[in-house]
Amino acid sequence: MSDGTGVAKDPKVIDGKAFAEGLRAKLARQVATLKEKHGFVPGLAVVLVGEDPASKVYVRNKGEQTKASGMASFEHKLDAATSQADLLALIDTLNKDPKVNGILCQLPVPKQIDPQAIIDAIDPDKDVDGFHVVNAGRLATGGKGLVPCTPYGCLLLLKDRLGDLAGKHAVVIGRSNIVGKPMAQLLLNESCTVTIAHSKTKDLPGEVRRADIVVAAVGRPEMVKGDWIKEGAVVIDVGINRIEKDGKGKLVGDVDYASCYPKASAITPVPGGVGPMTIALLLNNTLIAACRQHKVALPE
Numbered sequence: 001m002s003d004g005t006g007v008a009k010d011p012k013v014i015d016g017k018a019f020a021e022g023l024r025a026k027l028a029r030q031v032a033t034l035k036e037k038h039g040f041v042p043g044l045a046v047v048l049v050g051e052d053p054a055s056k057v058y059v060r061n062k063g064e065q066t067k068a069s070g071m072a073s074f075e076h077k078l079d080a081a082t083s084q085a086d087l088l089a090l091i092d093t094l095n096k097d098p099k100v101n102g103i104l105c106q107l108p109v110p111k112q113i114d115p116q117a118i119i120d121a122i123d124p125d126k127d128v129d130g131f132h133v134v135n136a137g138r139l140a141t142g143g144k145g146l147v148p149c150t151p152y153g154c155l156l157l158l159k160d161r162l163g164d165l166a167g168k169h170a171v172v173i174g175r176s177n178i179v180g181k182p183m184a185q186l187l188l189n190e191s192c193t194v195t196i197a198h199s200k201t202k203d204l205p206g207e208v209r210r211a212d213i214v215v216a217a218v219g220r221p222e223m224v225k226g227d228w229i230k231e232g233a234v235v236i237d238v239g240i241n242r243i244e245k246d247g248k249g250k251l252v253g254d255v256d257y258a259s260c261y262p263k264a265s266a267i268t269p270v271p272g273g274v275g276p277m278t279i280a281l282l283l284n285n286t287l288i289a290a291c292r293q294h295k296v297a298l299p300e
């Protein structure tokens with residue numbers, strides 16, 4: 001397989017960047033159809049509090065990709081000293097603005113702000129991060145909610161690679177509300193047998209060795225080793241860790257790629273695996289939220 005550069009692509013490596021590009025191209029066509037048929041474009045409001053360097057990059061990319069897909073982007077950059085009350089007042093304004101169909105506050109937030117209070121304040125129907133308890137409940141009970149972007153992206157990559165996931169044994173390492181728990185729920189909804197492993201799990205390598213699908217979302221650089229992986233398992237790495245190696249800064253996942261690659265039948269790289277899917281699924285959620293708010297069908 002080649003990407004047009006003359007360099008053969010490794011079919012074992014799951015190319016999240018290319019998959020996300022395809023999703024965004026489809027989204028742009030859907031947005032154009034909405035504009036032509038119904039006279040509106042979806043709008044996404046992104047709130048950034050403070051100066052976290054990685055968050056600034058993610059927010060800039062969100063804005064650029066929102067506009068590139070034809071949607072309206074509303075960026076709110078607030079001072080690092082912003083009070084929780086002022087941030088809640090902005091969320092209230094955005095909740096009431098009909099041009100804003102999706103709202104998110106970039107995480108992490110400065111320590112004077114309780115992230116849960118902000119998540120709770122976002123209208124669940126505009127909660128395009130899918131973090132609100134109402135959306136967590138809808139995901140758990142089969143309701144029509146908004147699904148957290150990173151696990152949703154992982155699921156699409158898995159289904160693209162494996163097709164039907166029913167009966168597969170999936171081990172999710174990590175139990176965060178943002179990735180681990182919704183990931184486990186999504187896999188359960190696909191009829192996988194799901195184990196959620198975490199820092200207190202006894203014999204973590206032994207649990208992971210039983211998995212057909214491994215999703216690592218634990219936030220510890222290169223923790224998952226090759227001898228934990230069953231021959232032929234699919235390995236999805238959600239981790240994004242900045243480390244120093246040989247005196248240089250490097251981005252690595254939660255998976256020790258070099259030792260896991262030979263065992264896996266398919267594996268996501270870092271960078272270029274799960275990460276790019278997050279923003280593509282955010283735009284997808286914004287489109288879904290806008291169509292629901294305007295009571296029109298999602299364009300083909």
Ligand SMILES: Nc1nc2c(c(=O)[nH]1)N[C@@H](CN(C=O)c1ccc(C(=O)N[C@@H](CCC(=O)O)C(=O)O)cc1)CN2
Nearest residue numbers: 058104105106107108129149271272273274275276278
């Ligand atoms: N409100 C939210 N905050 C945060 C989320 C989120 O989904 N909602 N997730 C992360 C950050 N994030 C999006 O916000 C995000 C992380 C990584 C990537 C990405 O494309 N990663 C690249 C590498 C980029 C780099 O060099 O840093 C990759 O993996 O290839 C996109 C979005 C925390 N906060």
